[in-house]
Amino acid sequence: MRLYGDMLSPFVRMCFVTAHEVGLGDKVIHEKESVTPTAPNPRLVALSPIGKVPVLETDHGHAVYDSRVIMEYLCHVAGNKALIPDDGVKRFRVLTLQALGLGLGDAAVGLRYETAARPTALHWPEWSARLKARIAAACDELESKWESSLAEVNAGSIAVGVVLSYVGYRLPDLRWQDGRPRLAAFHAGFASRDSMLKTPIGT
Ligand SMILES: N[C@@H](CCC(=O)N[C@@H](CS)C(=O)NCC(=O)O)C(=O)O
Structure with missing residues (x-):
């Protein structure tokens, strides 16, 4: 899977931190993309009409956003129940x-x-x-x-x-x-x- 953005964005960074915490650090390819609030980034807009980072592209080519959904997705893929408990x-x-x-x-x-x-x-x-x-x-x-x-x-x-x-x-x-x-x-x-x-x- 591919994760778009850069670590200047706290929302992007928390997704990468989550990937490492659940043991998926080496499964998430970093696609470095930067953003400004007034000029849409075409690579991002192709994945998400919102055009913000982070966006994750799954191995099946689906776009997952925003940061809280990506964090949950990573927990789901890793089978991790500790970061977002069921209880x-x-x-x-x-x-x-x-x-x-x-x-x-x-x-x-x-x-x-x-x-x-x-x-x-x-x-x-x-x-x-x-x-x-x-x-x-x-x-x-x-x-x-x-x-x-x-x-x-x-x-x-x-x-x-x-x-x-x-x-x-x-x-x-x-x-x-x-x-x-x-x-x-x-x-x-x-x-x-x-x-x-x-x-x-x-x-
Ligand atoms: N609710 C979003 C917020 C993401 C966000 O604000 N990203 C900023 C970078 S830190 C961005 O993409 N800004 C570009 C823009 O506003 O067009 C999330 O949690 O992922």
Whole structure:
């Protein structure tokens, strides 16, 4: 199977991290593609009308997107029941943590586009402030309420761990670690996992 995108995208990276975590690292071919919000990438649009990364092309030629569906697909192919448990209570806890990580990722990528891609004359400070507030609120929630789920490797902790790396890399001025020692400790441990070391930002 082929996975399109690059590791600058946290959504792409979390799919590659998942592939390594479920033992499919060498089965997923990396098709490096980059994106900008205003110019569609024809290779991606041929696979998905949404035109965002990541997109996975299965061995049967089917397109699978977006990141949360690709993560589940990889677990399914590997027969892995640990990253997205079947058990109801655990399952929806993990999926909610994953949604929190993805929401944090949407806000962080959105803020990056606002500050680095949008022409200065079109800046909308209230929107940037709202995105910053959303990032802070998500980090506060992760610090205070999710320690036990983050202690396990699951689809939620993967999404959160990867997105926090992105926030630190692209939005260092936010200093997300400040005042959040438990989240910082989680991230330090997660960032040293083999799956993270094999998928560095920029590859
Ligand atoms: N909901 C999507 C979000 C993916 C996403 O936002 N990808 C960004 C890169 S980080 C993208 O492709 N942006 C290009 C665009 O907006 O056209 C997912 O989880 O996969």
